[in-house]
Amino acid sequence: MDAMWARIWAGFTVLLVVVLVASLFAGALTPAQASPPQVSPAASQSQVAQTKAKVVLKLLAITDDAQINAWKEILDEFHKIDGGKWAYVDIAFETVPFQDLFPKIESAVAAGSDMDMVQSDGPDMKHYAFYRSLIPLDKFFTADEKKQWLPQSIEEGSYRGVLYGPPMMQSCSLLMYNKQMTDAAGIKPPQTLGTSWTMAEALKAWQKTTTRPSGSSVPSVWGLRWGQGTWVGDYEHGIFRRSNGAKGSPTYNGVGPDGITFVGYMDTPESIEAMQFYQDLHRKYKVTPIEAIPQIFETRKSAFMVTPDNRIGELNRLYGEGKFPWGVTGIPYFKSQLCHTGSWHYGISPNTKHFDEAMAYVKFASSDAGARIWYKHVRQLPANVALLNTLPEYRPGASQAIWVEAMTKVGVPRIQTPGYTEYQQVFAEVSLNIIAGADVAEQMKAGAQRAQQLVAKYKGWK
Amino acid sequence: MLKRAVLVQHVPVPRASSFTHWLQSAMQQTWFYTLGAVVLVIYVTPFLWMILGSLRREVEIFQYTYPLTWRTFVPVEWSLKNFLDVLGMSPEGNSFGLNFGRALANTALVSAAVVASSLVVNTMGAYFFARLDFPRKGFLLLFVIATMLIPFEAVMVPLYIVVRSLHLQDSYWALILPWYASPFVIFALVQFIGEIPKELDEAAIIDGASHVGVLRHVIIPNAVPGLVTTALLEFQFIWNLFYWPLIAVGSKDLQTIQVAIAQQTTQTQVYWGRIFAGSVLASVPVILLFLLMQRYYVKGVVMSGLKG
């Protein structure tokens, strides 16, 4: 019996040595060697038949029913432009849930997949550009054409001043509320951006709308849900720390001018003070639950919610068009008011074999006509200025006008760095620790250090 | 009767009077049903909430989670809409091209194919390890088990590269071929085959049976509980795979059920109704399979002293 085990241990050692040595030779698995330009039967046919044969563009996009319908209608219209010149172009959709898009793109890039177009998230544009996972599209747009989009979109879609992908839409988070609940509490949220609440004023409203049944310590309605879903991403939660700095201060900027320094920007006394308030919202004032609750605002269990205007679409879906009594007010602030901007961009993969077709599609989709179709389906703040100015719901005085005003006056892109994903992971962990009651100063200081270590590899990207 | 051995309960002492006999078995019965009921509550409560949640209007699902009343479980408004949506049988489901029926069929096809090939290939492999003579067999078994030891997240992309270089991506083959042999199943069957008395195959060999003959007539009939169990576990493993089908297969026609469910979480909304309905649709077939198969792996013990 022991002899057998001695053999197994010997085998184990041999196995390790073999594996280590063999791994040195396993280089055949790097994509450069593993995937020589593969000409699939379909592709070679299309090359033989020149332009008239069907070209299928592979598109990697996020799962979203409305967005897919938008892509499709844009394609239909695309077939009609330029006298039907592009009628031979078709799109094969590959959709993945939002949180899996990034890993999916990485896997596709690492394996040398032949995708053509990629739906890219605004804050990731610099990341993709840094790793050359997108083709720069700057030279295909004239200066005039670039003016059709909001400047924030241009900044988000650019890397070293070069545009990598035009925007699909824009966004900006404001404070939405349930009118029934604010009316019941006798609260009139300010209706113009200029008169927005400060955090201290908003806190009073959140406290007033937090209702506890008598004898219970658990609210039946909470005052506040800050942010979409149940996560603590930088898009909404990162606003606290930046808002507590004067415009242009390190706290407000959030990251050093080199885009990789966090110490002295993320862990300033103002930033710590803001995150202390953030902790108090959960633990001291108890106006928002410590452990997030799914659909808390949608199921009328919170009076206020910080969210972009895409929430309106969901409320309409759940309750029927216009049935949910929502209202909106400016986003609360400490010293400087700001909302984070940013949304999706069109991207073209360097692996594409159909660049002309993909480019023509992207160009049409991001034009006025394409943006109009997109809005019809998706109903989210357009990045296209001309469209923004013609939509009735965004006209001055209309129900969603404040989003346009906020976008143009207080909308700032999230911190601009190729290491945004790394930073956001650290920031979200720090935020969860703070909600769980950890020491705020300690957390922010450690978080700044850690984020800085993780993004040090991007040194000199600017 | 006697041959069915006693595993968990006492056999009545022969001399006991019929009253003590009755009392004893009544106490056993009470004990069994009470404990069983406790286990049942712990298990059924969350599951029942999911099933009843799938029969609610979506906005209701999280509406009544607290305070805890009977409303937490029982829908205010019963609705099949979530199911009609995911099966593409309602206007909404149709306009978004939802087709969980197709996804279920894909998953069933892939899981069945893997289980079928797994039963052949892994049984042969396990027979090799449990019975056949070969130098360095222990080392080879380690080589097989070692493939389970690395986190899948680390090998997923290299595996995708392998599958792409074989031109298998975006096909059923990408979902079947990498899994047709399983270290888990081989390792399991080595144990189950190991428990079959060796004298049985030796007798068969003396009678002139080949390896294939021994495998067919001795090993397989005696290893049925192990084979059925591992087949079932292999089936649910493939059935529940999520990350691999997501990466390896893009086309919607090949989508598996877990991917289809995950697709109901978008950046801005979570379609909880569809997720609950999809999850019910995904788990019910496998539970039924479990029920159908259980006579093969459950040892029946007839309750002694129980009349009817």
Place this chain on the structure above:
Amino acid sequence: MSAVAAPAIPQARRWWTTRRRSYAIAFLFIIPALVNFAVFRYLPILAAIRSSLWQYSLLGGYGQFIGLQAYARMLQDPIFWKSLQVTTVYVATKVPAQIALSMGLALFLARENRFAAFVRSAIFAPVVSSIVVVSVIWALMYHVQLGLINSIITSVGLPRIAFLSNADLALTAIVIMMVWKEIGFSMIILMAGLKGIPDMFYEAARIDGATRWQQFWSITLPLLRRVLMFVVVTQTIFSFQVFVPVYTMTKGGPLDATKVIVYYIYQHGFLFQDMGYAAAMSTLTLMILLVVSAVQMRLLRSEVDY
């Protein structure tokens, strides 16, 4: 097999002994599986191990050769050590609890009875339920303010407990959920093992007047040893690689209390653009598990043959 290549018959004769022939036939039985493992498992594993020696990211591809630096870096990475500790605690609590409970349930429910069949199916249901939905339901049950569990706790006058937002309890909460979810998995393997034990042993024991406990210790346990060893080894392997419940419930927090090793590997590989480091940690996981499995197999090896 290489006999085919041998030109001269007499030479081949000498080499091609009966023993070699029987080896060759035996080998035919394992070839189909080995081909699968070589192509679909070892090639990727080797690629992963190789990438641990380079600076490697999914988007950026291969950079500099850094040798064993990634392994040296692990030694100095406090979060890595923390994640190893968290994982160990997870495995050391979850696996024994799960196996003890599934053993008990397998014995308890091994009877031909509709009620028992129903309970068995209920226990198996979570095994085949989507972990995402299970996580959502448990997160609600654990919820500090509105969860079912806290409703019960407060109804008997005890103070509310934060489970998932509490660094001291978050891991325990996940262990309990995963034991609940996976008991059915180990239970059915043990049931199949029980079915394989011949009834004559129990009959003999009964004639000798053995009690239920004595029967369990002297018959069931020794004869189930192989299957039990298998369950212990594989559950240790699977539990060491736990990822999804952490990803969906706590994201590794709070205060890294649930940052299991595979979550940390995932973060580095897919979010921090550092697949090389992720591969190094994965390679170490492979080695740890190789040693752990070998030790378990040795300690629990079957001594009884019949």
